[in-house]
Amino acid sequence: MPxxxxxxxxxxAAPAAVAPPADWIETPTAARIVxxxxxxxxxxxxxxxYGAGGVGKTCTARHYAxxxxxxxHAIMTPATAGVVPALEEVCAALGIPPSNGAxxxxxSIVKRVAxxxxxxxxxxxxxxxxxxxxxxxxxxxxxxxxxxxLGSRDVYARLVGGDTAAxxxxxxxxxxxxxxxxxxxxxxxxxVAAARGIGTADARKTLAEIGAKAGGxxxxxxxxxxxxxxxAGRALTDADLRAAWRELGGA
Numbered sequence: 584m585p586x587x588x589x590x591x592x593x594x595x596a597a598p599a600a601v602a603p604p605a606d607w608i609e610t611p612t613a614a615r616i617v618x619x620x621x622x623x624x625x626x627x628x629x630x631x632x633y634g635a636g637g638v639g640k641t642c643t644a645r646h647y648a649x650x651x652x653x654x655x656h657a658i659m660t661p662a663t664a665g666v667v668p669a670l671e672e673v674c675a676a677l678g679i680p681p682s683n684g685a686x687x688x689x690x691s692i693v694k695r696v697a698x699x700x701x702x703x704x705x706x707x708x709x710x711x712x713x714x715x716x717x718x719x720x721x722x723x724x725x726x727x728x729x730x731x732x733l734g735s736r737d738v739y740a741r742l743v744g745g746d747t748a749a750x751x752x753x754x755x756x757x758x759x760x761x762x763x764x765x766x767x768x769x770x771x772x773x774x775v776a777a778a779r780g781i782g783t784a785d786a787r788k789t790l791a792e793i794g795a796k797a798g799g800x801x802x803x804x805x806x807x808x809x810x811x812x813x814x815a816g817r818a819l820t821d822a823d824l825r826a827a828w829r830e831l832g833g834a
Contacts, residue, residue, distance in 0.1 A: 628759030637799025767799030
C-alpha cells in the first residue's frame with residue numbers, strides 16, 4: 584500500500600509585501616460624520632447618518648468610539664433585527680453581561696449609561712425591525728444619552744415614509760441632526776491618496792475614478808492593498824493601481 588501523499592504547505596506572499604490596513608484617515612466626509620456624532624453626544628440628542636456605502640461611516644464610528652470617553656459602537660446584523668438580540672448587541676458593546684428578556688436588558692443598559700453624557704452609536708441600523716428601533720428611542724429617553732443611527736438610505740426612509748413611518752414617529756420627532764452622505768467625494772479620495780503617499784497625478788486620478796464608483800473608499804482600500812502586493816515594496820504607480828482594479832473586476 585503506497586504511503587499517503589505528503590502535504591506541503593506553500594508559503595503565501597510575505598506579509599511585509601502587503602500594505603497593512605491604514606489607520607483612520609480624516610477625510611472631509613469623515614470630518615462631517617465626526618461632527619454629527621459629537622453633536623449627538625454633546626446635546627444628548629439623536630442623529631441619523633445614512634447614505635451610500637463606502638464613505639467611511641463604520642470606520643469613523645469605530646474611531647470616534649475608541650477616541651472619545653463614554654462612546655460605544657454597536658454593529659447590527661440581520662441576526663440582531665429583533666428587540667432582544669439588538670439589546671444583547673448593545674450590551675456587548677457596553678461590556679456588560681446580557682440579561683434574560685427585553686425588560687431586564689433595557690434596565691441593565693439604562694443603568695450603565697445614565698448620567699454618563701455618553702453616545703450610543705448603532706451601526707448598520709437598517710437591519711433593525713421597527714420595534715428594535717423604537718427600543719433604542721426608549722433607551723435615549725430613559726438614560727438621557729445621545730444616540731446615533733448609522734446605515735444605508737433605508738434608515739431614514741423608514742422614519743419618514745412607508746408602512747413603518749407611523750410606528751417610528753416618536754423616534755423621528757427626536758432626530759436632532761440628519762446627515763445624508765450621497766457618495767465618496769474627490770476630496771475624500773485625495774485625502775486617502777495623500778495619506779498613502781500616492782504622488783503622481785495619474786495615480787491620484789485613477790484612485791479618484793475608483794472612489795467615485797459603487798463601494799467608494801472600500802474599493803479604494805482594496806485596490807491599494809492589492810496594488811501594494813504587485814509593487815513589492817516600491818512606490819505605487821498608476822499601472823499598479825489599474826492592474827489591481829482589473830484584477831478585482833473593474834473596467
